[in-house]
Structure formats: structure tokens, C-alpha cells
Amino acid sequence: xxxxxxxxKKFKSAKETSKPKDLSELTEEEKERLxxxxxxxxxxxxxxxxxxxxxxxxxxxxxxxxxxxPITEVFKKYDFISDYYWKAxxxxxxxxxxxxxxxxxxxxxxxVLPGYKLVYPVQTCLYIRTENIAQKVHNIVIVEEGAELxxxxxxxxxxxxxxxxxxxVSEFYVKKGGKLTFSMIHVWGEKTDVRPRxxxxxxxxxxxxxxxxxxxxxxNIQTAPVCRLLGKDAKASxxxxxxxxxxxxVNIGGEVHLEAEETKTEIISRNVVYGGENIARGKIxxxxxxxxxxxxxxxxxxxxxxxxxxxxxxxxxxxxxELTHEAAVGKIxxxxxxxxxxxxxxxxxxxxxxxxxxxxxxxxxxxxxxQAQIDKTLELAKxxx
Numbered sequence: 001x002x003x004x005x006x007x008x009k010k011f012k013s014a015k016e017t018s019k020p021k022d023l024s025e026l027t028e029e030e031k032e033r034l035x036x037x038x039x040x041x042x043x044x045x046x047x048x049x050x051x052x053x054x055x056x057x058x059x060x061x062x063x064x065x066x067x068x069x070p071i072t073e074v075f076k077k078y079d080f081i082s083d084y085y086w087k088a089x090x091x092x093x094x095x096x097x098x099x100x101x102x103x104x105x106x107x108x109x110x111x112v113l114p115g116y117k118l119v120y121p122v123q124t125c126l127y128i129r130t131e132n133i134a135q136k137v138h139n140i141v142i143v144e145e146g147a148e149l150x151x152x153x154x155x156x157x158x159x160x161x162x163x164x165x166x167x168x169v170s171e172f173y174v175k176k177g178g179k180l181t182f183s184m185i186h187v188w189g190e191k192t193d194v195r196p197r198x199x200x201x202x203x204x205x206x207x208x209x210x211x212x213x214x215x216x217x218x219x220n221i222q223t224a225p226v227c228r229l230l231g232k233d234a235k236a237s238x239x240x241x242x243x244x245x246x247x248x249x250v251n252i253g254g255e256v257h258l259e260a261e262e263t264k265t266e267i268i269s270r271n272v273v274y275g276g277e278n279i280a281r282g283k284i285x286x287x288x289x290x291x292x293x294x295x296x297x298x299x300x301x302x303x304x305x306x307x308x309x310x311x312x313x314x315x316x317x318x319x320x321x322e323l324t325h326e327a328a329v330g331k332i333x334x335x336x337x338x339x340x341x342x343x344x345x346x347x348x349x350x351x352x353x354x355x356x357x358x359x360x361x362x363x364x365x366x367x368x369x370x371q372a373q374i375d376k377t378l379e380l381a382k383x384x385x
Contacts, residue, residue: 006193006220008095011134011165014054014105018130023057025049028300029159030129037125037154037185037320044120047110052127053135054105065116065147071107071138081109084140088171088199088228098165100136107169108135110151112178117148128157128170129284134165141170143178143206151180153233155194156187163191170198174206176231183211186217190247196223204231204260210238212252217245224253224281229263238267238282244306246275253311258321260290260323265292271299273306280309286316295325302351 020026026034039050047068050058056070074081108124127133143149157164166188174180188194202208208227228231238254256265267282284293290330299308310327332354340350 006165006195008099008165009132011133011163012130012132013103014130014133014135015103016130017133019055020052020057020129030380033156033159033187034125034127034154037156037187037365038091038123038152039125043123045123046118046120047122049110049122049124050110050127051106051108051125051137052129053133056106056108059108063118063350065113065114066118066122067109067111069109070120071109071140072104074109074140081140084142084173085138086171086172088173088201089169089197089226093197097169097197099134100138100167100169100197103136104138104250105136107139110141110149112144112147112149113141114144114175115146116144118150121152124151124153126153126155126166128161128164128166130158131161131163132163134167136167137169139168139170140173141180141182142173143175145175145182146177147175147178150183152183152185152186154185157189161189163193164189165193166195168194168196168198170196172198172200172208173204174200174208174234176203176219177205179207179209181209183213185213186218187216188214188221190217191219193219194221194223196221196225198223198225200225200227200236202227202229202234202236204232205233206231207234210234210236210254212238212242214250215241215243216238218248218250220249221250222251224255227256227265228259228263229257230259232260232264233264234260234279235263236265240269240271240280242271242278242280244271244273244276244278244308246303246305248276248278250276251279251281253279253283254349255280255283255285256293257285257287258293259287260291261288262301263288263291266296267296268296269298271297271308273299273301273303273308275303277307278309279311281311281313282325283313284315286318286321288319289320291318293324294320295327297327299329301329302332324352
């Protein structure tokens with residue numbers, strides 16, 4: 001059920017949509033969805049950015065040492081943006097990057113100044129509100145030397161629209177001794193196509209931690225971020241938590257280049273397949289000696305109608321490296337279900353508990369309302385049937 005082909009011409013430009021003046025114009029149902037994704041005034045945030053279709057509606061910061069702008073404003077404000085724009089991702093990578101380069105629908109620019117370590121997260125949201133549009137965004141995040149940022153991004157579509165396409169180009173730069181924790185919590189739609197294109201560059205002693213969570217139906221996702229660890233003792237971690245449903249094609253990977261001594265990485269994926277096709281890719285390339293990398297993929301099959309593929313790849317140009325991988329695909333062990341049923345749970349409750357334990361992940365700074373929704377989703381193991 002290969003579904004990678006997308007006809008870009010069938011989607012309208014996001015610039016042609018009506019532009020709400022502010023978030024108050026959204027319906028109560030929409031506000032509740034965005035609140036679920038973390039846009040809640042009760043939560044402590046250092047800054048926020050919200051874009052609906054092609055229009056930035058909210059862009060604010062609360063502390064010094066943090067800069068947040070729509071990306072189109074940065075072109076007018078800073079000459080140095082040319083040092084970062086299309087440097088970690090090539091505009092010629094594929095038809096989707098070319099589409100963003102030719103017809104940009106904004107995106108966010110976030111920069112943490114040297115030495116600033118933000119206490120609370122920064123929240124961003126890219127929201128599609130209009131039927132059959134292509135939202136094309138370009139994001140740039142710079143964590144300067146010795147700085148720290150916890151960034152939570154939430155992407156979603158209007159609860160009642162059908163077809164839509166999201167193309168998100170993101171470039172992340174972590175300078176010497178900096179740290180970026182990047183968590184993606186997405187609620188797409190059953191007819192939504194998603195094409196993220198991401199590049200990450202980490203300098204000496206820097207740390208990049210990525211967590212991707214997708215627990216709701218989506219038609220088609222394909223992404224494979226490329227991370228380059230350029231300086232000694234740089235680290236990168238990629239974690240993905242995926243539920244795959246009938247009719248969905250989810251192809252998520254990660255590629256890390258270990259380009260300096262004592263760099264380290266891990267790529268970990270947890271996948272529960274109710275149906276559809278799920279592909280978990282991971283690639284680690286050792287381009288320097290004395291580096292370490294680990295790939296781990298686990299898939300849990302809950303339907304005979306689904307397909308799960310784990311594709312690990314390890315490349316080394318040196319002998320003095322430590323690269324490992326493990327992959328496992330299987331079903332829930334009957335003895336585990338029977339063990340829990342013997343203690344008073346029904347078969348459905350036992351299955352749900354096992355799935356929840358399999359997918360559980362702790363995300364730094366996650367909104368309580370969102371964590372409650374994730375827990376609820378995990379408990380409903382039959383969701384999607």
C-alpha cells in the first residue's frame with residue numbers, strides 16, 4: 001500500500017485563505033483542540049508562536065535572552081540569517097523543499113542568546129484550518145553557546161476538514177555547549193499528508209533531544225531528519241512514539257552523522273500497528289573514531305491487516321567505533337494478557353495496559369492536559385478499529 005506519491009498541484013495555496021484577526025475568532029471546538037495541544041494560558045511558557053494556514057496570529061516572548069519572530073520578518077531584521085537559511089537542509093532536496101523555497105507560507109524563527117537557560121518551554125503551533133490547502137513553512141531555531149531551550153511544537157488540522165498537506169522545513173543549530181530539547185505532539189487528520197524536512201547541526205559539547213509523538217490517524221507521513229554532530233562530545237537522541245491505523249502510511253526515520261571524536265547518538269522507536277503500513281528507519285554513520293551509536297526499534301502488531309518494517313543501517317569509516325542495533329516485531333504475548341486477566345482485568349483492559357506500557361514516554365515540559373489525552377489514547381487500545 002505504497003502511498004508516498006503526492007500531487008502538489010491539487011492543493012490550493014495557503015495564502016488564498018481567509019485570515020482571522022486573532023485566536024478569539026476560532027470556534028470553541030478549535031480552541032479546545034489547541035488547548036489539548038498545549039496552547040493553554042494556565043501553563044507556564046517562556047514564549048509562544050501560533051500560525052494558522054499562512055498567517056502568524058500569535059508571536060510573543062516573556063523574557064530577555066529569547067527571540068521569536070515570523071521567519072519572513074527575520075529576513076528584514078538580521079543579515080546573519082543568510083548563514084542559516086537553507087544551510088542544514090537543501091532547497092533542492094526534493095519537490096517539497098522546492099515548493100517551500102518557491103512559495104513560503106511563513107514559519108517561526110527562535111533564537112536563545114548565549115548563556116541563557118530557559119526555565120519553562122517555548123510553545124509553537126502550526127494549524128491548518130482550511131480545506132485542501134498546502135501549508136508550506138520554514139522554521140529556524142538557534143541555540144547559542146551555553147544556552148538551553150525546551151521547545152514544544154504542536155501541529156494539527158481543523159477537526160472537520162478533509163484533505164490537507166503540511167510541508168515543514170526545519171533547521172536547528174545547537175552551538176558549543178548548548179542544549180535543545182524538541183518535542184513534537186501532532187494531531188493530524190485521516191486525510192492529511194505530512195512532509196517534514198529537517199536538518200540539525202550540533203557543535204562541540206552540544207546536545208539535541210528529539211521526541212516525536214503521533215497517536216492519532218493520519219493519511220500519510222514521511223520524514224527522515226538528518227543530524228550532523230560536528231564537535232567533540234556532541235550528542236543527539238531521537239525517540240518516536242507512533243500508533244499506526246488502517247489506511248495510514250507512516251514512514252519515519254532518522255539519520256545521524258558522527259563527524260567528531262566522542263560523539264554519541266541513539267535512535268529509538270516504539271510502534272503499535274492497528275493497521276496500515278508502518279516503516280521505522282534508522283541510520284548512523286561513523287565518520288570519526290571513538291564514537292558510539294545505538295539503534296533500537298520495537299513494533300507491536302495488533303492486527304493481521306497491518307504491515308510493520310524496521311530498517312536499521314550502520315555505516316562506519318573507522319574501526320575504533322561502537323555501533324549497535326536491535327529490532328523486534330511481534331504481537332502481545334498471550335501469557336501476559338492471561339496474567340493480567342487472572343488479576344481481574346478484562347482482555348481489552350489487559351491489552352490496553354500492555355500497549356500503554358509499551359508506548360509510555362516521559363516528555364520534559366509536556367502540558368498536563370496533553371499528557372492526560374495521550375494516556376487516554378493509550379488506554380483505548382481499540383481506537384482506530
